Amino acid sequence: MIELENVSKIYPNGVKGLQDINLTIDKGEFISIVGLSGAGKSTLLRSINRLIDISSGDIRINEQSITSANEKSLRLIRRDIGMIFQNFNLVKRSSVLRNVLSGRVAHNNTLRTLLNLFPQKDVDLALKALERVNILDKAYTRSSELSGGQQQRVSIARALAQEAKIILADEPTASLDPVTTKQVMDDLKKINTEDEVTVIINLHFVDLAKEYSTRIIGLREGKVVFDGSPAEATDEVFEEIYGRSLKEDELLGEENL
Amino acid sequence: MDTKLNGPVPSKPSRWSFYLFLIGIFIIVLISAIYIDANPFTFFRNSENMFDLIGSMFPPAWSYIATTTPAMLDTIRMALLGTTFGMILSIPIMFLCARNIFRIRWLVEASRIGLNILRTIPDLLLAAIFAAILGFSPIAGIVALSIFSIGIIAKLSFEAIENIDNGPLESMTAVGANKLQWIAFGVVPQILPHFVSYVLYTFEINIRAAAILGLVGAGGIGLYYDRALGFFAYDQVLALILYTLVVVILIDLISLKIREKLL
Amino acid sequence: MNQSDPLKKARRKRRWKFTTLFIILIALYIWAFSGIEFRGIQETAWPVTKNIIHGFISPDLSFIYSPDGEDLIRGLLETLAIAVVGIMLSIIFAIPIGLWAAKNLSSTSLISQSGKGILSFFRTMPDIILALLFIKVVGPGAYAGMLALGIGAIGMLGKLYAEEVEAMDEGPVESIAAVGGNKLQQLAFGVIPQVLPGFISATLYRFEINMRSAATLGLIGAGGIGTPLIFAIQGRSWDRVGIIIIGIVIVVLIVDLISSALRKRIV
Ligand SMILES: Nc1ncnc2c1ncn2[C@@H]1O[C@H](COP(=O)(O)OP(=O)(O)OP(=O)(O)O)[C@@H](O)[C@H]1O
Ligand SMILES: [Mg+2]
Numbered sequence: 149m150i151e152l153e154n155v156s157k158i159y160p161n162g163v164k165g166l167q168d169i170n171l172t173i174d175k176g177e178f179i180s181i182v183g184l185s186g187a188g189k190s191t192l193l194r195s196i197n198r199l200i201d202i203s204s205g206d207i208r209i210n211e212q213s214i215t216s217a218n219e220k221s222l223r224l225i226r227r228d229i230g231m232i233f234q235n236f237n238l239v240k241r242s243s244v245l246r247n248v249l250s251g252r253v254a255h256n257n258t259l260r261t262l263l264n265l266f267p268q269k270d271v272d273l274a275l276k277a278l279e280r281v282n283i284l285d286k287a288y289t290r291s292s293e294l295s296g297g298q299q300q301r302v303s304i305a306r307a308l309a310q311e312a313k314i315i316l317a318d319e320p321t322a323s324l325d326p327v328t329t330k331q332v333m334d335d336l337k338k339i340n341t342e343d344e345v346t347v348i349i350n351l352h353f354v355d356l357a358k359e360y361s362t363r364i365i366g367l368r369e370g371k372v373v374f375d376g377s378p379a380e381a382t383d384e385v386f387e388e389i390y391g392r393s394l395k396e397d398e399l400l401g402e403e404n405l
Numbered sequence: 406m407d408t409k410l411n412g413p414v415p416s417k418p419s420r421w422s423f424y425l426f427l428i429g430i431f432i433i434v435l436i437s438a439i440y441i442d443a444n445p446f447t448f449f450r451n452s453e454n455m456f457d458l459i460g461s462m463f464p465p466a467w468s469y470i471a472t473t474t475p476a477m478l479d480t481i482r483m484a485l486l487g488t489t490f491g492m493i494l495s496i497p498i499m500f501l502c503a504r505n506i507f508r509i510r511w512l513v514e515a516s517r518i519g520l521n522i523l524r525t526i527p528d529l530l531l532a533a534i535f536a537a538i539l540g541f542s543p544i545a546g547i548v549a550l551s552i553f554s555i556g557i558i559a560k561l562s563f564e565a566i567e568n569i570d571n572g573p574l575e576s577m578t579a580v581g582a583n584k585l586q587w588i589a590f591g592v593v594p595q596i597l598p599h600f601v602s603y604v605l606y607t608f609e610i611n612i613r614a615a616a617i618l619g620l621v622g623a624g625g626i627g628l629y630y631d632r633a634l635g636f637f638a639y640d641q642v643l644a645l646i647l648y649t650l651v652v653v654i655l656i657d658l659i660s661l662k663i664r665e666k667l668l
Numbered sequence: 669m670n671q672s673d674p675l676k677k678a679r680r681k682r683r684w685k686f687t688t689l690f691i692i693l694i695a696l697y698i699w700a701f702s703g704i705e706f707r708g709i710q711e712t713a714w715p716v717t718k719n720i721i722h723g724f725i726s727p728d729l730s731f732i733y734s735p736d737g738e739d740l741i742r743g744l745l746e747t748l749a750i751a752v753v754g755i756m757l758s759i760i761f762a763i764p765i766g767l768w769a770a771k772n773l774s775s776t777s778l779i780s781q782s783g784k785g786i787l788s789f790f791r792t793m794p795d796i797i798l799a800l801l802f803i804k805v806v807g808p809g810a811y812a813g814m815l816a817l818g819i820g821a822i823g824m825l826g827k828l829y830a831e832e833v834e835a836m837d838e839g840p841v842e843s844i845a846a847v848g849g850n851k852l853q854q855l856a857f858g859v860i861p862q863v864l865p866g867f868i869s870a871t872l873y874r875f876e877i878n879m880r881s882a883a884t885l886g887l888i889g890a891g892g893i894g895t896p897l898i899f900a901i902q903g904r905s906w907d908r909v910g911i912i913i914i915g916i917v918i919v920v921l922i923v924d925l926i927s928s929a930l931r932k933r934i935v
Contacts, residue, residue: 199842254848438753527883529884646797
């Protein structure tokens, strides 16, 4: 369970990224966060695993405050939270397997990981994760030699191998074509239902959000302006979130798939 | 998570060539260390000397700065003139070495080989030889630095020439220009800022080099290093080091300012 | 009339700038030339030159190898060894200081600035001056030369390393932080794999410089091929000078070739 209590974020330059957010997210939910560019979607997501320090309020993961956690317990909390980035953030020169194994660093002692001596159990986990996203045959390929969609699946595999209980995905499909987008979303959905992993995802396309999620959260100027099921998210609601009617490019469009 | 795989695991690529490479490097370093008897303990055994040396450097003999100022000015003169002559000599050489200027294959390749050979000879070695030929004077230093500068300026410049935009060259050919006109109007405007920048960069290197050429008799402040060390006057040595540092940093700053304005 | 005024002004200003620059340069050269004693050239210059050229044409081949004592091969091997051990010493110091000086790895600019300060301090010290000082500490010979190169290269290597780190993609580092990796793990999995090729390339570049420096260290008594060279110059045995310089040129050329081939393969 993730709880956000009166969370606000003010950037050093005075921009209000988040304003008084209150949310409770249960295990196994698939949540899409939608909103205009600059609405604070990334800020919200990155606050949850404290890649950004919030200015006030409290965020608790399974009853434990990440906001006030010390270095060591912060690392232990993060160990259970996978993160998937828009531009993949893989080490391009390292092999696929090494990138996936890097999800296991917090499970092992530092010296072992520095010497690249991961236990066989971890290697098995990593290979299985690669198989689940259908790129096992690329295990020893350099990451830079993969396509964008394949690279994104490597980072999903990293979250899988990490045995994350929560996956945060910040516009994971923004640099992918419609077909690959669907594959990546399907992968995430599969992990969500099969492993009961909570997925929180920032999305640009509202029809993707409606198709995949169990709950949609609309942000506008750092505030939650909508929180409900996809059925409740009518076109009027999106007009409210975006402050205008939807544009063509905010729909992925069935005909594109 | 159940980790049983359904498909075949790809075979792990062998890394033996990488490990072999690492072991090779390790062996080379080890043999080198043994060859020159580079026992780390030798240093620590002598660390007392080190502290004695540093101790006797303080306070620096500031008065020595006044004594050595004429030599310092000589150093700057040597660097200035050495860079200038080097620059002049570099101009024909850099055009000869650029593959997109002269189409005479053997001439270009021969010039490049010549330049590469020239670049292997260290500044101090040139100075030692010219000091033997010309006598112990700043002239030896100027000649050594001129030749040394060619290696840097011509190398950097011909690489810049090879990277120029071909458009202006083609339009010069189109209007029927001869080779000299072609270089003057098609090539020179494109590489001039780079060239000036390389010359200034070489000047920075030459100031540092000129400061030590005196050690082999080629004039400048280096002579005084030799003298002060010979007399074990380490406070004078420190004064010299600081003096050189200040001059080097000042000239770097001036040169940097000019280079920023140019590019 | 009025409209062309600013244009004219700009042109006049430019002409002014050029004239000033011109006058400064002329003054500089007058000062430089007037300070040099051109009568200082010794009369023997020409015969000595002839002898040197003769020395290069018929070098002292017997010096290449002699079963006992000093010869060219041993001198060159010692030079190579000084450069190799020197670069190892520099790497050991330059990596931590370089990481310290990289501004994207330090939380406040105060930290990286102090690292940069240390590096520029090291960079201003010429190898040869360091060699003179180390001779006083450990005595003349290759050991002093190795220390001088080792310490002397820290500034340049560290600076190149820091620049490499500052140019890297910070995303992968952040992703290691996000899975709970500590600082060392972020370094090992996020930073090092990205910067390693750049580090190796910078190290090889510096090694090429080390070779040239190592060849001259002996001129002031810090070991390597420079030692027999300075004796040969002082003893005016130009055929020996010839063979030594030919030896240096060949070895440095080979090192340059290998190094640039390796650098091309890495990137
Ligand atoms: N490091 C920062 N410093 C200052 N302001 C920031 C910083 N990061 C984000 N902001 C500001 O905070 C607000 C929210 O940004 P955020 O990145 O969370 O938006 P977003 O909804 O993710 O937008 P996008 O769809 O473009 O990714 C924006 O106004 C942005 O300009
Ligand atoms: Mg964003």
